[in-house]
Amino acid sequence: xxxxxxxxxxxxxxxxxxxxxxxxxxxxxxxxxxxxxxxxxxxxxxxxxxxxxxxxxxxxxxxxxxxxxxxxxxxxxxxxxxxxxxxxxxxxxxxxxxxxxxxxxxxxxxxxxxxxxxxxxxxxxxxxxxxxxxxxxxxxxxxxxxxxxxxxxxxxxxxxxxxxxxxxxxxxxxxxxxxxxxxxxxxxxxxxxxxxxxxxxxxxxxxxxxxxxxxxxxxxxxxxxxxxxxxxxxxxxxxxxxxxxxxxxxxxxxxxxxxxxxxxxxxxxxxxxxxxx
Amino acid sequence: xxxxxxxxxxxxxxxxxxxxxxxxxxxxxxxxxxxxxxxxxxxxxxxxxxxxxxxxxxxxxxxxxxxxxxxxxxxxxxxxxxxxxxxxxxxxxxxxxxxxxxxxxxxxxxxxxxxxxxxxxxxxxxxxxxxxxxxx
Amino acid sequence: xxxxxxxxxxxxxxxxxxxxxxxxxxxxxxxxxxxxxxxxxxxxxxxxxxxxxxxxxxxxxxxxxxxxxxxxxxxxxxxxxxxxxxxxxxxxxxxxxxxxxxxxxxxxxxxxxxxxxxxxxxxxx
Numbered sequence: 221x222x223x224x225x226x227x228x229x230x231x232x233x234x235x236x237x238x239x240x241x242x243x244x245x246x247x248x249x250x251x252x253x254x255x256x257x258x259x260x261x262x263x264x265x266x267x268x269x270x271x272x273x274x275x276x277x278x279x280x281x282x283x284x285x286x287x288x289x290x291x292x293x294x295x296x297x298x299x300x301x302x303x304x305x306x307x308x309x310x311x312x313x314x315x316x317x318x319x320x321x322x323x324x325x326x327x328x329x330x331x332x333x334x335x336x337x338x339x340x341x342x343x344x345x346x347x348x349x350x351x352x353x354x355x356x357x358x359x360x361x362x363x364x365x366x367x368x369x370x371x372x373x374x375x376x377x378x379x380x381x382x383x384x385x386x387x388x389x390x391x392x393x394x395x396x397x398x399x400x401x402x403x404x405x406x407x408x409x410x411x412x413x414x415x416x417x418x419x420x421x422x423x424x425x426x427x428x429x430x431x432x433x434x435x436x437x438x439x440x441x442x443x444x445x446x447x448x449x450x451x452x453x454x455x456x457x458x459x460x461x462x463x464x465x466x467x468x469x470x471x472x473x474x475x476x477x478x479x480x481x482x483x484x485x486x487x488x489x490x491x492x493x494x495x496x497x
Numbered sequence: 498x499x500x501x502x503x504x505x506x507x508x509x510x511x512x513x514x515x516x517x518x519x520x521x522x523x524x525x526x527x528x529x530x531x532x533x534x535x536x537x538x539x540x541x542x543x544x545x546x547x548x549x550x551x552x553x554x555x556x557x558x559x560x561x562x563x564x565x566x567x568x569x570x571x572x573x574x575x576x577x578x579x580x581x582x583x584x585x586x587x588x589x590x591x592x593x594x595x596x597x598x599x600x601x602x603x604x605x606x607x608x609x610x611x612x613x614x615x616x617x618x619x620x621x622x623x624x625x626x627x628x629x630x631x632x633x
Numbered sequence: 634x635x636x637x638x639x640x641x642x643x644x645x646x647x648x649x650x651x652x653x654x655x656x657x658x659x660x661x662x663x664x665x666x667x668x669x670x671x672x673x674x675x676x677x678x679x680x681x682x683x684x685x686x687x688x689x690x691x692x693x694x695x696x697x698x699x700x701x702x703x704x705x706x707x708x709x710x711x712x713x714x715x716x717x718x719x720x721x722x723x724x725x726x727x728x729x730x731x732x733x734x735x736x737x738x739x740x741x742x743x744x745x746x747x748x749x750x751x752x753x754x755x756x757x758x
Contacts, residue, residue, distance in 0.1 A: 298564075403719035411739075511659060515655060532720050544728075599695070
């Protein structure tokens with residue numbers, strides 16, 4: 221821990237006596253990389269954590285441009301310009317580059333500091349290492365995506381037929397994702413018929429019904445058609461009460477009935493092997 | 498990679514509508530938007546750029562990257578000094594058109610993008626600003 | 634100035650037009666003219682519009698296609714729009730475009746099959 225410093229006059233360390241030493245200990249004890257920046261964007265002081273995360277010594281860093289140590293210098297520059305303009309900035313994402321090349325994701329919290337007359341003499345910035353946080357976030361995102369895909373599978377069951385059983389309640393986001401996946405699969409498998417089964421959808425409101433109709437409309441644009449199956453009595457009631465016009469859409473009560481229609485459309489006939497019966 | 502992450506396209510003829518689509522497509526793709534979102538953004542840009550040409554004969558399309566904390570987005574501004582829109586609410590009605598169009602340009606673009614603001618004064622001109630944010 | 638021209642190919646009594654990835658307004662309008670001209674010249678009974686490479690489908694394109702479909706019908710032919718991309722279909726739907734009475738097919742092969750299965754001289758708008 222350093223007790224002797226040659227601090228430039230802009231530095232917050234030019235406070236008389238033991239107060240100064242106390243402040244300095246606080247600053248050095250912080251695990252967060254701390255830095256002060258002058259109005260010209262040059263570093264005026266750093267703590268030990270900043271030295272560690274950049275791989276450079278204090279004397280190297282002081283007087284150099286703050287934005288030099290980031291993977292996106294322009295972004296760093298506009299960050300501290302924002303602080304001068306607005307007085308502070310919160311959770312500004314940047315990536316610090318170590319001398320050896322490796323990168324640390326951080327969020328910067330910074331604010332201006334002033335002299336006794338109230339004039340802004342610099343910026344005080346604290347970085348929060350979010351590497352682990354980011355990793356967790358990525359894991360969660362990946363898992364959410366997998367759950368979404370598992371819960372809205374679109375499977376090819378025959379040449380020219382895909383089946384998409386929808387299970388659970390459908391919100392706007394989920395239906396949007398479903399629509400995109402259904403269309404992609406139809407194109408991928410070149411299937412003119414898509415069976416969308418809603419037996420597993422407990423309730424349906426106007427918005428969900430609208431989304432479903434949009435999906436069916438989009439499938440038509442592609443050159444395929446949707447057969448809506450698994451329309452339970454409760455859903456049928458709701459749809460009619462909501463005034464939803466499904467007269468243009470083929471519907472069947474069960475998935476197997478829908479499959480039969482699909483075969484008719486594709487001119488496929490299923491014949492039993494045991495022809496004596 | 499463009500350091501500034503912004504740009505403009507001057508609209509003076511029909512040809513610039515294609516140019517605007519190309520520039521916006523490149524900008525949206527570079528920002529990391531997925532293929533469907535890129536298509537949405539480019540389609541909205543096509544509609545709004547054509548509105549400039551159709552109603553005002555000339556104007557400008559500005560695009561710029563947005564960085565609000567951890568969110569990244571794309572903002573497009575469509576500016577003209579044309580006749581202006583007398584009734585913005587009516588213009589947002591699907592199917593309403595004072596030109597030869599289908600009346601889908603403004604309401605459709607609003608659906609395709611996340612945010613839209615329209616400022617217009619009759620006899621002065623119109624500015625439409627739309628934004629789309631990267632889904633996280 | 635349209636530097637690309639649309640090529641209209643005759644397949645027996647059908648016409649096939651492949652639309653380029655990002656056609657300008659002038660080219661789209663020229664497409665309509667050329668199609669009608671070819672319909673007259675060959676007395677075709679059907680038209681396949683291959684849009685499998687088209688990246689942007691806005692309301693101008695949609696309107697021109699819808700008009701062309703009607704005009705072709707008046708000349709005794711049916712039109713099939715073939716190969717729309719998934720992302721284009723999602724966007725077009727969100728824009729508010731619907732298929733209406735226009736026939737669509739997943740690809741050119743299916744479009745040709747569709748038209749060939751129709752009786753000759755069928756005229757429906």
